[in-house]
Amino acid sequence: MRQGKQENRKTGKQVAVYGMLISLAFIFSYLEAIIPIPIPIPGVKLGLANLVTMVGLYTVGVGGTAAVSLIRIVLVGCTFGNLFSMVYGLAGGVLSLVLMIFFKKTNWFGQVGVSIIGGIGHNIGQLTVAALVTETAGVFYYLPFLMAAGVAAGGLIGLLGGLVTERIQKFVSRV
DSSP states (O other): OHHHHHHHHHHHHHHHHHHHHHHHHHHHHHHHHHSOOOOSSTTOOOOTHHHHHHHHHHHTOHHHHHHHHHHHHHHHHHHHSOHHHHHHHHHHHHHHHHHHHHHHHHTSSOHHHHHHHHHHHHHHHHHHHHHHHHTOGGGGGGHHHHHHHHHHHHHHHHHHHHHHHHHHHHHHHHO
């Protein structure tokens, strides 16, 4: 009986953590939607919601992070976008997450490097969908610009993610 209560308590805490991560990612996505970035390249964003993905990968693990990312992309697509924006978001998000998981497991890069790879992967995923939708490879003209933006944004998000992850891990170790 006692073990069942402990499992329920643990499950309840996990649901609360995932709910918090989804909420934060959703809020960050909303902020990006309403605050324009003064860069004249279409599609460039800071990727604030990726901060939640980075922290999730290093604190709650792959499965929970994948679920949080998928739910966020669908919610944001339904709330602030349309079916196409959801498809673009899913393509970028899935490729980004797969690459980040792979490179995190290899230990070749730290959190900043993993985040940069995620930012670049996100842009490549979205450009690939754009090329399929428009039936032209001409969209890859943007690739160098988007890669530069992915490196810059990924680096910043990786730095912030590292700080947040470190603080969460210190807090959890004290509790």
